[in-house]
Amino acid sequence: MSSRKSSAFLTAEEMELRLAKERERCDRYLLHFSMIALEWNAAPTKSLLRSFETFLTGRLRLSDEAGFLRTGGIGIILPMTDAEGARKVLETVQSFAGHQSWPIHAEVYTYVGYKGSDTDPTECGDDIEDLHALDEPSESLEMPKEHCKESLLRMVAKPFPKWKRACDIAGAVVGLIVTSPVLVIACIAVKATSRGPVFFKQMRCGQHGRPFAIYKLRTMVVNAEELKALLHERNERDGPAFKMKNDPRVTKVGRILRKVGADELPQLVNVLKGDMSIVGPRPLPISEDMQCASWQRRRLDTKPGLTCTWQISKSRNISFRDWMRLDLQYGSRRSLLHDVELIGRTFIAVFLGRVGH
Template structure:
């Protein structure tokens, strides 16, 4: 009997050790990291990712309702799925290699026990990338506050939030910068007005954080209507990829050449920083038409707020291949910190003074 009891104990221990451990929901930071990893996997292998976002109504979330719903999510997950809390408290489920219809099936299974009405969970499915076409994926889903539509909600989902301290530094730095730059801006505005026909300021639509579009402000350095002639000059661009750069652009006025050489034309973007559309440090925002031509992995640069300066501005301004430019932006995203921002700001002035290439 002793031998039988020992064998029975060994069998129970082996059975227990072979069980799959209970799944636990990821924290907001863990879930965000898992989502970014899944996005990179999709960019590499060309598959798809569905993200199911679930918002519990207050009555359902009260008491132990939220815990019970979390348990039902854990029971429904496949081994390849991940689930967790979002920063805003909602539930999120990552469903790799799952079409939109499959994600809605998961949503239906999770919500089946709840009576339709005010107490039923509210679900949303985001598909990355949207295989129905660029126009569908980039259709307006809101408004930026200035009449400029936002873009794909799936890209906005992957956007990374900046720290409150970074925003404080942006506001203080942009305010101080505008105060110091005001005499220079006034002189530049006078020179533009006296030497060429047209407005002093130039607004251009760019893509920013999460693909959100905004109007970036610059001093006008080209003659009026210059954009209409860009197609004729496209073959002469000195920058590969979707970006257009030309050192001796015939559309630039003689005053504009000096403003570009000293980067004075970029100073009005301090106003975009104050508006919260840009940061002092971050990937340079591309014109919308150029940004939409970027490959999926290149559009990961939109995960953070665009900025006045970044690694590319300092080390490779217009003299490196476009792919290398994007890798510099992704390097910044990996290394970003307040200290690193200060280092890049300190390196920007000498890079402008001694920089090469078209601007």
């Protein structure tokens, strides 16, 4: 193989940028790449790392890259390389590690451009690229498949900002204290007017595809999920999400709670637990998320939230694709000022009664 253009490892920040660029390239042109992730229990010495750099310089191609991973260890990016090719490279790496008495743990991932989407890459315009992607851990050594899939997404996605987590904790604590009288009254109203539990719990798809239980005040009859199948033909939304303007499953109190968004208040507990953020894409039920096109699931790079652009839009009757594009736009524009703006607009939407389902 030809020699590398540089023998130095990329920094963790440079590696994240390189992974993101490679992912977008594969998404746009329906290509693929593989990555070898190396980890160890005890950090290698500087001399061992220098020897490893020298080894990689003679082993990898000009287009390959190696660098430190934010999650720990070293990653080796192999463009246009399938799982079999990556495993061959890994064999040589393991051979080097064996000769150096260097115990390593290795995982091989293959990222494949998705060819089964129903969306044309030219439809999204200039602001949002149409991203077709399928995260496929091709080989896992000593780790469950789902964990490996999540690990790859964590490596590719931007890290969750510390400022955002701090704001989430403060906002959730203050929110629970301020809204506690509303919650108490709402709980009494739900319990007094309909049969069933006060709270509703449902599995949703969270950041990096990790499932979590979302909490809400119950606004529907107890057998709402069973009745949903009977109402499927009356769905007023395109795509996998379900919506009916006059859903017969919603109780009278439930309609009031939905109108002002009070049914969402228990999700402040989800924010405290770290499953959700104050601002972020609304999490979909797992059954609906599984029906999304792969480019739409790029929204899972961002932690789901209580409110986001779509949630407070003047018109929420936009197409499902446009909803997904708004979520992707938020992920690319995420900042403290933007979050403050969206929170302010949320309060206005609540006052105007525009946050209903």
